[in-house]
Amino acid sequence: MATIRKRQWTNKSGTHEAWVLNYMDANGERHRQQFEKKRDAETKRKEVEEQIGKGTYRPDAATTTVQKACENYASALQTRLDRGELTQEYFDNVAGHLWNYIAPKEKPPAVAGKKDQLIRFEYGIGSLKLAQATPKTITDFRDNIRKTGVGVVTTRQILGTLSRALANAITDNLVAVNAAKGVRVVGKRSERAKKVTPPSKIEISAVIAAAEENFRYKLIFAAASGVRASELHALRWKHLNLKAGKVTVETRVDSKRNEDTTKSEAGLREIPLGAAVVTSLKAWKLKTEYKEPEDLVFPNTVGSYENHRNMRKRVFMPTLDRAAVELAKSGKKLKRFGWHALRHFAISTWIEAGLAPKTVQTFAGHSSLAVTMDRYGHMFPSDDHKTAMDAIASSIFANGA
Secondary structure, three states: OOEEEEEEEEEOOEEEEEEEEEEEOOOOOEEEEEEOOHHHHHHHHHHHHHHHHHOOOOHHHHOOEHHHHHHHHHHHHHHHHHOOOOOHHHHHHHHHHHHHHHOOOOOOHHHOOOOOOOOOOOOOOOOOEHHHOOHHHHHHHHHHHHHOOOOHHHHHHHHHHHHHHHHHHHHOOOOOOOOOOOOOOOOOHHHOOOOOOOOOHHHHHHHHHHOOHHHHHHHHHHHHHOOOHHHHOOOEHHHEEOOOOEEEEOEEEOOOOOEEEOOOHHHOEEEEOOHHHHHHHHHHHHHOOOOOOOOEOOOOOOOOOOOHHHHHHHHHHHHHHHHHHHHHHOOOOOOOOOOOHHHHHHHHHHHHOOOOHHHHHHHHOOOOHHHHHHHHHHHOOOHHHHHHHHHHHHHHOOOOO
């Protein structure tokens, strides 16, 4: 039980008084806090007694800041990075959330070597004590992030990093409750997943025709398999079964050329390949000097990972330019698209061929069917739905029933 007593003392400046709160936590440790006003001591007493009763009281939560919790979490991640348990890209992304948004610093410790922060966020909560990190303060933090124009997906990622930092603080016994857990980020209707509009068959054919021979093999595979760029650049010949006509996707490579497993369990998948695609791959294997099982299928000139950004700028964009010129000769226009549109195109062809939504989800490596339908649902044919509705209507409502 917590108790409050009045303390008085006299010095040269006069007589003074304060209110002292004494209590013992669940571990039997005694604590003592002093307040200028009795009502502040009473408020703290009620708070402490409630937390002790629930088993959620942590004395360090009143003095430890969110920034300190972030530093501890970054240190734990650094240890995991050194052990090879996560990629440099993931670590850098988390560091960006920590030091650009959650606890902004002039010189973020986790991204040393960079000249300056790219983001100036004024609503960080680094100085907030862990005891003050409540669902309300986290919700306000979320709203401030959104107010500055940050999108729904990035806001969710920032809050996810904060939640994991607080979970780490729980492990360190600094706090008992993760106030960020369960805080939702809901965007406006206009911010929902955009419906995908893939390039047309005419456009893809023109781009493939305009490509240099070696690059053409890569374009054909990307437009047929729908693999992500990170998965394409990590693909090895051992992942291809040209006899059975299928590719196994199980690895990816990040922008810093660190290879890892796919982003999620759903990313581990097998995709069947058409005969023409297999023929193209066989031709490429005969031509390339890197054809051993462990060799990359589409490496750079020295057999290592292709730099995706460099490939887009140096090869892909000029190919689009040439394709646009050729289409213009026949009065057609090429609507320029990015490399990821090749994935959209592949998925659209699967849908057009009549593959079931669940099959499309599996081949695409989407984490859920909802993701597939949000992005591509409008492409699935609705004739069967129309026929079913006609049958229902004619049997029930035809005579005005």
